[in-house]
Amino acid sequence: MVQPAIxxxxxxxxxxxxxxxxxxxxxxxxGEVFGFLGPNGAGKTTTIRMICxxxxxxxGDIYIFGHSIKTEFKRAIQHLGAIVENPEFYNHLSGYRNxxxxxxxxxxxxxxxxxxxxxxxxxxxxxxDKVKTYSLGMRQRLGLAQALLHRPKILILDEPTNGLDxxxxxxxxxxxxxxxxxxxxxxxxxxxxxxxxxxMCDRIGIIQNGRLIDVQTVNEFVNADAEMTVHxxxxxxxxxxxxxxxxxxxxxxxxxxxxxxxLEREAIPGIVEILVNAGIKLYGITTQKKSLExxxxxxxxxxxxx
Amino acid sequence: xxxxxxxxxxxxxxLFRKTSxxxxxxxxxxxxxxxxAITKYNGLQEDTDWRQNVKSETxxxxxxxxxxxxxAAKALKKQIAVxxxxxxxxxPPLSNRSIWGFTNNATDMMLIITIFTIIIAGGIVSGxxxxxxxxxxxTKPVSRSTVLLSKYVTVLFAGxxxxxxxxxxxxxxxxxxxxxxxxxxxxxxVLGGKVVEENMLVxxxxxxxxxxxxxxxxxxIAFMISxxxxxxxxAIGLTIFAMMGGQLVxxxxxxxxxxxxxxxxxxDLSGFFGTGQPPVEGLTLGFSITVLLVYYAVFIAxxxxxxxxxxx
Numbered sequence: 240m241v242q243p244a245i246x247x248x249x250x251x252x253x254x255x256x257x258x259x260x261x262x263x264x265x266x267x268x269x270g271e272v273f274g275f276l277g278p279n280g281a282g283k284t285t286t287i288r289m290i291c292x293x294x295x296x297x298x299g300d301i302y303i304f305g306h307s308i309k310t311e312f313k314r315a316i317q318h319l320g321a322i323v324e325n326p327e328f329y330n331h332l333s334g335y336r337n338x339x340x341x342x343x344x345x346x347x348x349x350x351x352x353x354x355x356x357x358x359x360x361x362x363x364x365x366x367x368d369k370v371k372t373y374s375l376g377m378r379q380r381l382g383l384a385q386a387l388l389h390r391p392k393i394l395i396l397d398e399p400t401n402g403l404d405x406x407x408x409x410x411x412x413x414x415x416x417x418x419x420x421x422x423x424x425x426x427x428x429x430x431x432x433x434x435x436x437x438x439m440c441d442r443i444g445i446i447q448n449g450r451l452i453d454v455q456t457v458n459e460f461v462n463a464d465a466e467m468t469v470h471x472x473x474x475x476x477x478x479x480x481x482x483x484x485x486x487x488x489x490x491x492x493x494x495x496x497x498x499x500x501x502l503e504r505e506a507i508p509g510i511v512e513i514l515v516n517a518g519i520k521l522y523g524i525t526t527q528k529k530s531l532e533x534x535x536x537x538x539x540x541x542x543x544x545x
Numbered sequence: 546x547x548x549x550x551x552x553x554x555x556x557x558x559x560l561f562r563k564t565s566x567x568x569x570x571x572x573x574x575x576x577x578x579x580x581x582a583i584t585k586y587n588g589l590q591e592d593t594d595w596r597q598n599v600k601s602e603t604x605x606x607x608x609x610x611x612x613x614x615x616x617a618a619k620a621l622k623k624q625i626a627v628x629x630x631x632x633x634x635x636x637p638p639l640s641n642r643s644i645w646g647f648t649n650n651a652t653d654m655m656l657i658i659t660i661f662t663i664i665i666a667g668g669i670v671s672g673x674x675x676x677x678x679x680x681x682x683x684t685k686p687v688s689r690s691t692v693l694l695s696k697y698v699t700v701l702f703a704g705x706x707x708x709x710x711x712x713x714x715x716x717x718x719x720x721x722x723x724x725x726x727x728x729x730x731x732x733x734x735v736l737g738g739k740v741v742e743e744n745m746l747v748x749x750x751x752x753x754x755x756x757x758x759x760x761x762x763x764x765x766i767a768f769m770i771s772x773x774x775x776x777x778x779x780a781i782g783l784t785i786f787a788m789m790g791g792q793l794v795x796x797x798x799x800x801x802x803x804x805x806x807x808x809x810x811x812x813d814l815s816g817f818f819g820t821g822q823p824p825v826e827g828l829t830l831g832f833s834i835t836v837l838l839v840y841y842a843v844f845i846a847x848x849x850x851x852x853x854x855x856x857x
């Protein structure tokens with residue numbers, strides 16, 4: 240088995256008498272994009288801070304490629320690039336000098352590497368301007384550049400698409416996928432935008448009140464229910480209702496010329512055949528899965544996410 | 546070690562590219578030039594007969610000595626000895642309007658420099674917390690102690706740079722305003738009970754050096770508060786208040802025996818050298834240094850523990 244990129248073992252955090260994190264245990268593999276989801280105050284940022292060594296855990300341990308963040312901090316943290324919460328910089332320095340600042344703290348970053356990363360995030364025209372003149376989107380890009388500078392094997396991104404325009408979001412999303420697939424990075428993404436997580440991540444972990452309530456692949460998570468809602472656009476509608484009723488035993492719901500049925504995927508071709516044989520004109524079929532958002536609300540009991 | 550130097554390089558880049566730091570440098574240069582100009586164009590005319598002045602001053606000092614005792618009397622005796630040496634060896638006192646006289650007076654800039662250094666020390670750690678950039682520092686393969694030490698070294702480096710700037714700046718200003726003349730004028734001081742002649746540069750460096758001890762201690766206090774409470778205003782305010790109020794506290798506590806263990810009684814080491822006197826009776830140089838070192842160790846320990854242990 241491949242060594243996990245990150246391993247959390249029964250991680251607990253108590254502040255005062257309040258337990259914020261109740262024993263988190265999960266692994267993240269190289270090449271995997273892991274979505275970290277949870278309502279506000281669930282403990283996402285606390286967990287990320289513990290992984291980055293900013294906060295000490297009360298119990299348990301976190302291993303990065305087998306190195307404990309507690310006892311081998313330097314060896315563990317060198318594999319990690321992170322943007323924790325907002326990307327913060329020295330506003331009175333240029334973007335370039337901010338990157339030089341980072342480069343001096345890690346090993347093996349050449350001037351060429353800095354230029355390469357700057358081009359990668361598309362900041363080459365503004366990199367010598369002071370950061371205080373940057374937009375939030377540009378700060379995000381600089382944050383990504385800063386996190387990737389030392390070619391980490393793990394990337395931690397808190398709200399990576401926050402403040403980016405749609406084109407920027409698509410770009411970052413593609414880039415994250417490419418880093419994971421081509422370069423084998425393990426990436427942790429936390430986001431409020433659940434549709435983002437759905438498009439970017441391989442697996443998601445849902446955390447609520449400091450407990451991990453579910454870890455599943457995105458496909459499993461969304462397709463967990465065998466049945467889905469199927470819409471049929473038919474003519475004549477009345478005949479179709481009768482035919483469907485007799486074959487499936489369900490009363491289809493009707494909206495105009497659309498009929499909705501709850502079906503398993505495998506049942507769809509059979510139904511289509513029956514409808515066609517009965518001389519019903521079939522104009523269209525659409526299937527509707529539950530989105531991650533609906534599932535998420537279901538799992539977390541409908542709490543506010545944002 | 547290599548990484549530590551790069552961290553110091555980073556801290557210096559951040560510090561010296563700040564507008565506030567540049568303003569401090571400009572203020573320091575401006576203050577030196579202003580004082581120089583006032584001395585040159587607005588000062589009272591000095592009497593030409595320095596011998597008469599020194600003689601009458603010595604008479605006044607002797608009168609004062611007759612009803613003084615303790616440390617103050619020792620200091621008076623030293624001054625009288627110096628004055629008598631002056632007359633005997635024909636060494637006039639340094640004029641304010643000479644290059645070395647001005648440079649010597651400009652050592653008073655150390656008060657401003659100490660305050661500037663306190664301001665830097667008070668913000669260098671808490672500022673990172675305030676801006677959130679502390680995350681950039683602490684998520685890198687560098688220990689927290691190294692990060693803290695690089696900042697501390699940078700504070701002391703800034704204090705040292707300001708002091709060097711003050712020394713060189715005032716010497717050049719003095720030279721330009723009053724001429725680069727009389728460069729080998731000796732300073733008179735008392736060493737081991739005897740009056741000796743001293744090179745002026747050595748003398749001025751000694752003054753800066755002794756004041757730098759106070760600078761280090763005050764900057765360390767501000768640095769400690771900055772690391773422990775992450776509050777820049779608190780760090781700067783409390784330290785400057787302590788610096789200003791220290792002498793007052795000493796006067797209030799003077800009647801107690803344990804006053805010599807108070808930090809402020811031991812801050813000004815210049816009393817042990819030359820014609821000065823320690824602020825409190827019964828202090829020795831060794832004792833004061835020991836007390837300072839103990840306080841220093843406590844301040845460093847508090848700042849270090851607070852910075853390395855706490856959650857960010």
